[in-house]
Amino acid sequence: MRKRHDQMEKGAAKNQNSRLCCLASLSAFFWFLLLYFHFVVLRGDNTNTNTNNNYNNNVDLHSTLSKTPISVNYEPPPIHAPPRKIGFPDPEGHQSDTHTVRAKKNFPFVTALRTAENKSDPCGGRYIYVHDLPSRFNEDMLKECKSLSLWTNMCKFTTNAGLGPPLENVEGVFSNTGWYATNQFAVDVIFSNRMKQYECLTKDSSIAAAVFVPFYAGFDIARYLWGYNISVRDAASIDLVQWLMKRPEWSIMNGRDHFLVAGRITWDFRRLSEEESDWGNKLLFLPAAKNMSMLVVESSPWNANDFGIPYPTYFHPAKDADVFNWQERMRQLERKWLFSFAGAPRPGNPKSIRSQLINQCRRSQVCKLLECDFGESKCHSPGSIMKMFQSSLFCLQPQGDSYTRRSAFDSMLAGCIPVFFHPGSAYTQYTWHLPKNYTQYSVFIPEDDIRKRNISIEERLSQIPPEQVKIMREEVISLIPRLVYADPRSKLETLKDAFDVAVQAVIDKVTNLRKDIIEDRTDDNFIEENSWKYALLPEGEHEVFLISARLMVKPLKTRIDKLKCHFADASAFWFV
Structure with missing residues (x-):
């Protein structure tokens, strides 16, 4: 009897162990399914x-x-x-x-x-x-x-x-x-x-x-x-x-x-x-x-x-040597004039400072002036213009009939340091071709210094040390290749x-x-990368820049109508 009792106890224990193993297996399988559903199925849906x-x-x-x-x-x-x-x-x-x-x-x-x-x-x-x-x-x-x-x-x-x-x-x-x-x-x-x-x-x-x-x-x-x-x-x-x-x-x-x-x-x-x-x-x-x-x-x-x-x-x-030879020639020139100006007054434009520049140049012993008004003038000869620029340390570049002038590039080609009076004449324009630091190659004199304060251009330019002038001129000459258009042929x-x-x-x-x-x-x-240039313009000018440019058109058209009968070559007129 006792033997049979012992066998029954062993069988019950064995059955109990089997049930525990089965329960543990089911529990593990449940958690496996839960984790699989969470990390594979749901995440896969999100990824998709x-x-x-x-x-x-x-x-x-x-x-x-x-x-x-x-x-x-x-x-x-x-x-x-x-x-x-x-x-x-x-x-x-x-x-x-x-x-x-x-x-x-x-x-x-x-x-x-x-x-x-x-x-x-x-x-x-x-x-x-x-x-x-x-x-x-x-x-x-x-x-x-x-x-x-x-x-x-x-x-x-x-x-x-x-x-x-x-x-x-x-x-x-x-x-x-x-x-x-x-x-x-x-x-x-x-x-x-x-x-x-x-x-x-x-x-x-x-x-x-x-x-x-x-x-x-x-x-x-x-x-x-x-x-x-x-x-x-x-x-x-x-x-x-x-x-x-x-x-x-x-x-x-x-x-x-x-x-x-x-x-x-x-x-x-x-x-x-x-x-x-x-x-x-x-x-x-x-x-x-x-x-x-x-x-x-x-x-x-x-x-x-x-x-x-x-x-x-x-x-x-046409070739590199043409540029190198020209640059070296500009370095060696003797420049007897402190500054020069080629252009015509704008009597119909009350904001123009050209008349003041012309008057200052006339009074100065160190300024060369070429007046480009009606009739024949050396101002309309490329040779005369380039000769003057080559003999000058500084070349005045006020606004023309618009903000810019071809003359600025002709003067730099001659190794002459440009003097600008409005940021729109160069600094906010040619950001691809000219250095961002405009003091390296030019002088800036605000128009109001001429118009309202009547400062002396001769005095201002004379204050620049000769060594600094030499450095600036070398910078201008080094810019020549990127400012000219090579012969297309x-x-x-x-x-x-x-x-x-x-x-x-x-x-x-x-x-x-x-x-x-x-x-x-x-x-x-x-243009975010060019935002620096807007600070150069006078306060509030960005609001009227376009309007003021359009207002230039009427006096420009009137001036052309007056002058066209005097010029056989329009390119000469547009220079001034």
Whole structure:
């Protein structure tokens, strides 16, 4: 009996142990299912949701850039830009998941960005695609060159790839080669011809760092500025925009990778109203055109779609040696005049300080004056002008009929230190080509110091130590290569001219924009990196800058009407 009892107790214990093991197994299995559901199923759903959201956001952004057409009359909504985060997503995927997803979505311009990573390709990240425009937008204008100016036959200025006829070295102030009677508004054709020699042109727009539009915008408006209604003045600009918007290259970024050149001041393309009496056309106010970058000889400091490039000078070197020899010649010159001024007064403009400058120069024993008023004058001879600049330490550069003057670049070409009286004459204009620290190469005297305080220019300039003058002059001479346009029919070996500097700046601008888009960052109409220049302008001037520029037009037009009968060569008039 006892034996049987012991066997029953052992069996009960065994059954109890089996039940405990079963209960433990069920409990473990329950927790395993719970943890699996939490960490795998739920997290997987969240990951898929985030991935889908990123995909949808990416598709939406891509659609915004690539598929939504911009009509000529459509006004795009404002875009707000957070601080830029520099850098393109790592090709190995070492950045965040969001960046990786965006890069993998293959924005149409990613291929172009990737070319910069190919170190064996000297053109990587530098390719330019040029639109093959209908001839009505460029070459036809040259064929009808007599119509490009109301009172001047511009045909001679379009010869030699836009450089104009060669200059004779009568006064011995030029070097043996590379000097031409270049019209100051000829940048359209000079730039386009230089582009034909650019070493990194491509027929494949998918690898292009930027897209060039060879539209002669300056020549177009020049032929219609006087005596034509606004429909005629606007026709070619609207035609161009409509043509571009039908091209597949435009849809990649809605034109934000496109750029064009106009050899005139920005105000010729910013007509404020639909009044027939208002000035210029509305090219830069067309919504689609606002996406493009426009290079002009005078820009608006308050708009993001135009950029200042140098006026053409008379010097167009064909090789590096031409530049080096000229620079050395400018270093060795004896300069007997402390300062000089070439220009005409503006009696119809009460704010002009030109009369005061002329009077001070007349009274000074160390100032050379060339008065550029009615009739014949040495002021209209490139040789006489360059001779005066070469013999002067400082050259006065007040405002002309607009904020800028070609004379500023001619004087620097001669190694003469420019003296500016308004920040809009250079400092807020040519940020690609001139140093940000303007004290390195120029002297700034505020207009009010002349207008209200009647300070002595001679006294102010005499206070600059001779050693400092020498340093400043060397800085000016060192800038010469980037301020001149090389002969389009040849190529400089190592130097970068004004064309090269401008093209690289456009490429950098487009590249940064593309990186911002990939990182879901966009620019608005305020150029953050140039915000420093606004502080240079007088307080409150940003509110009236555009209006005051437009007000210049009426006296300018009146002055032209008075003077045009006195000048056979319009380029001479525009110099003053």
